[in-house]
């Protein structure tokens with residue numbers, strides 16, 4: 001069984017890789033801080049930073065083993081505890097309280113944490129940040145080189161700002177990518193990557209309107225793989241799927257950018273060819289027919305052919321009517337013995 005903290009998908013993998021870089025950056029930062037605190041003679045904090053380096057090291061190990069959520073919680077806890085301890089010891093002059101903002105960002109990246117929980121924790125951390133200005137001064141420590149406090153403060157704000165910008169940027173990137181993926185999934189058939197029926201209807205409508213306004217022809221083609229049931233029965237469903245996939249590949253190869261290729265049903269396809277006359281359509285479909293017939297498969301004796309029904313879409317016709325004409329023409333192709341194309345007689349109307 002999967003560990004509840006184990007990452008589930010590709011997005012999380014990307015997040016994990018990027019976080020690994022941040023974790024290394026933090027590990028080196030804490031290692032540097034050991035020297036800084038020794039230099040300013042706050043040995044207790046130097047000691048705490050050794051503990052921090054060990055925590056980041058452990059977190060990196062967790063990330064490498066794909067325990068992203070657990071690693072994020074440990075990082076966030078470390079950053080929170082560290083900021084509070086530092087502020088308790090040396091006050092807020094040095095700006096270490098800003099690491100509490102970075103801790104919140106880390107928590108927000110943990111998608112296994114429910115939004116309510118994440119927001120509650122982050123709110124608590126930010127309240128703690130605000131409280132450091134009231135309750136954590138004056139500093140009990142007399143620090144050497146106190147005059148450098150504003151510069152360290154400045155540096156800390158910059159260093160903390162990076163994870164914040166980074167987190168928001170990462171969330172933005174993930175959201176954009178996921179939206180693109182969803183759009184593609186919603187528009188396409190998963191086996192053939194042709195448009196699915198529901199999405200294609202809008203495209204077809206727009207293409208037809210554009211052809212009507214430009215007074216250019218548009219053709220509708222129904223295409224169906226011949227005796228496909230036999231392919232499934234004889235060679236199995238898996239090879240049947242491969243046939244559908246390869247046939248779709250041939251269709252796509254012969255379509256232009258403006259054309260619309262749709263998986264209309266199981267082994268049935270709809271092609272809409274804007275700005276294409278009946279003669280041109282006939283020629284292009286004949287090329288597809290020949291290309292499909294010429295395909296070879298692992299099973300040597302398997303020969304795949306397709307039948308087509310072509311209809312010219314007159315501006316006054318509805319989509320339903322032209323589809324019916326193309327469908328009847330396809331039926332006629334099947335009736336004629338298959339592996340052929342038929343033009344709907346209604347196409348001759350002007």
Ligand SMILES: Nc1nc2c(ncn2[C@@H]2O[C@H](COP(=O)(O)OP(=O)(O)OP(=O)(O)O)[C@@H](O)[C@H]2O)c(=O)[nH]1
Pocket residue numbers: 224225226227228229230232236237238239240241244265266267334338
């Ligand atoms: N492998 C596979 N088979 C499918 C898929 N979708 C539909 N089918 C099968 O396609 C077959 C279609 O058969 P029919 O409609 O009888 O038509 P046909 O055998 O192609 O005969 P004709 O159209 O008359 O040449 C059915 O057996 C369906 O189960 C699919 O996605 N994958």
